[in-house]
Amino acid sequence: MNYYNEIKETLVKNEVYKKVKDYSKNKNDLNAYYEVGRLIVEAQGGEARAKYGNKLIKEYSERLTKELGKGYSTRNLALMRKYYIKFKNLQTLSAKLSWSHICELLDFENINKLKYYIYIIQTQNLSVRELRERIKSKEYERIGQNVDFEESKVNTLIKNPILIKVKNKNEKLTEYALHQAILENMEDFLKELGVGFAFIGSEVKIKLGDRYNYIDFLLFNIHFNCYVVVELKITELKAEYIGQITKYISYVDKNIKKPFHEDTVGVIICKKDNKYVMEYCTNPNIFTSTYQTI
Secondary structure (H helix, E strand, O other): OOHHHHHHHHHHHHHHHHHHOHHHHHHHHHHHHHHHHHHHHHHOOOHHHHOOOOHHHHHHHHHHHHHHOOOOOHHHHHHHHHHHHHHOOOHHHHOOOOHHHHHHHOOOOOHHHHHHHHHHHHHHOOOHHHHHHHHHOOHHHHOOOOOOOOOOOOOOOOOOOEEEOOOOOOOOOOHHHHHHHHHHOHHHHHHHHOOOEEEEEEEEEEEEOOEEEEEEEEEEEOOOOEEEEEEEOOOEOOHHHHHHHHHHHHHHHHHOOOOOOOOOEEEEEEOEOOHHHHHOOOOOOEEEEEEEEO
């Protein structure tokens, strides 16, 4: 089999297809690059040898560049080879990604990490720049590496720690200052929490008995159809915080949520975790995370 001619024919067809059917060129690009990657791997004698054999890629690159023009450098052909090896069992998932997105993911060795970023690119419509920022912030590592991110729970993609933008990260913050920093960067905060969070109100006033209390943040998650109560604490998690947010959750369930909404969820964001406290929390709708200022 003449692998070079097969590769050349695949790329020529792709170039023609892009000019004629521009609306679907991304999908065809991916199919063409995947096929080229497969042919290169076969030409090099299989995956085990393909990972290290670049002599053939250099030869193909020089010939393709001479015959077809720019765009077929050794680097690009090596990326196509890596695309085939990395995504051969994930081709269905990657179909909605751009080639630029895929190139950002090709160095991941952890398959779950790869699946996670594919998932958030698709569910949150991330640009390549946004994807780079998420990777740089070690977002996958902050959600827990064994998490099933497609599991239907509102806390599934909440990071730990949550990164909160402040004007001076070395300054000791009060709860009020932390609250204000989040308000100033609410969009970033909602993204840190996970998927589908929408802002309802800040310092939401509620009456418990003859006293008024204030919920730090009241959110709504559109994916899970539920209200979310968020409480901020600049100390270690304490047992009384569980009691406090439990009351707030009950208030929202009784006075704000409608019958068609799911049960309200509570999230306590504190400076430091206390696993022993959470061991005795019997409410499955209460979750905790820590924060880190940036």
